[in-house]
Amino acid sequence: MRALNQILSDEGLCAVQRADVAGLFGHGARALIGEGFRIGNRPLDTVRLPELVERFVAFYAAEIAVETRPYPGLVAALRRLSLRGFGLAVCTNKREDLSHAVLKGTGLSPLFSAVVGGDSLPEHKPHPRPLLEAIALAGGRADMAVMVGDSETDIATARAAGVPVIAVDFGYGGRPAIEFGADAVISHYEELDQVLEALLLTR
Template sequence: MHDALQNIDLIIYDLDGTLVDSAPDLALAVDEMLTAMNLSPVGLDRVRDWVGNGSRRLVERALQHVGAFGPQGPDSMQLDDALALFMQFYEQHMALHTRCYPGVIECLKAQRERGIYQALVTNKPSRFIDALLKAMGLEGFFSHTLGADALAQKKPDPAPLLHVAGLLDIAPERVLMIGDSRSDIEAARAAGCRCLAVTYGYNHGTPIAALGPDHLLDSLEELV
């Protein structure tokens, strides 16, 4: 068994960039939103660097990039309208190009066989989680799933991690957070959990190793 799993009773996974490569469908929805607003599309490469802080922040970054906001900064009403468009388009094709990363299903099966609890904490809106998990063949592995709007706080705040650990009556030091971004590592550290980062995924163009996670893997298959 990998050292990262020693004395661990619960693994909390991030979703986008950790279990699934969802950037292609997120980028498609962003570009459809911009086109509907008579703005220029931005493409997949840029969206990959913007994913990870929730849908509202993704939409805000896209609008800022194309110069949709005036000198006074973001207009909340414009941002709300754009977010509604994005959510509508994303819901229509959230699993069109999204795929599980190699080794993900094998990892989830292995931890289930070991009797380790598994949960999902993501900054994706809750309304998308069940449908996406089902489309990816990931349903049934997690005792709890928490979306960005489940609590008042989201990652990098530690509250979602502590909430899930509390539901299972598991001490934070026996929890492993697995993610791909600064938000995941900061949430784990603030919660008193251990953290494992994957080298792929979305971390806004910064190598995840620079953040010094407890463990670093190129594939979750290494946990099988």
């Protein structure tokens, strides 16, 4: 949000509110900038878009964890799973370098053994390969893995990879998580262990 509003301010446009663009989180800087210009009733010059994206990413990268926080219960849940021997990986369409920076800035890096970003492979979500690669890098097997996500893209990725998927209903999906067709939906990470066990028992 800070990166987007900085770009809009530089361009003489008013700041947008989180509710205006939350459904586009996870869709990249281009989508956010485009929506910011649309809200500001100004046509976006597509020739200038690469420059705006570059400035957005530079600002975002420099202050990537200033206001970023893990969701309540996430760290405890990841630690519990790690202690039980689960391999943990991140599969995201965010650039890999930015993904590592977010994890480092929030102190989450030590909990994950693999990160596959949107530029790690020729394919990106919802193609199944990034998820299957993340599972393999974490030392896992697709037939014993579960994905946790917050968007329709996440559910589509898991389905394509043949992996069960748990949706959280507090992410940036843009629509109620129940509509995405996940195998289960949780409202807090305290629920993760029990739901995870139930899904693994059905494998």
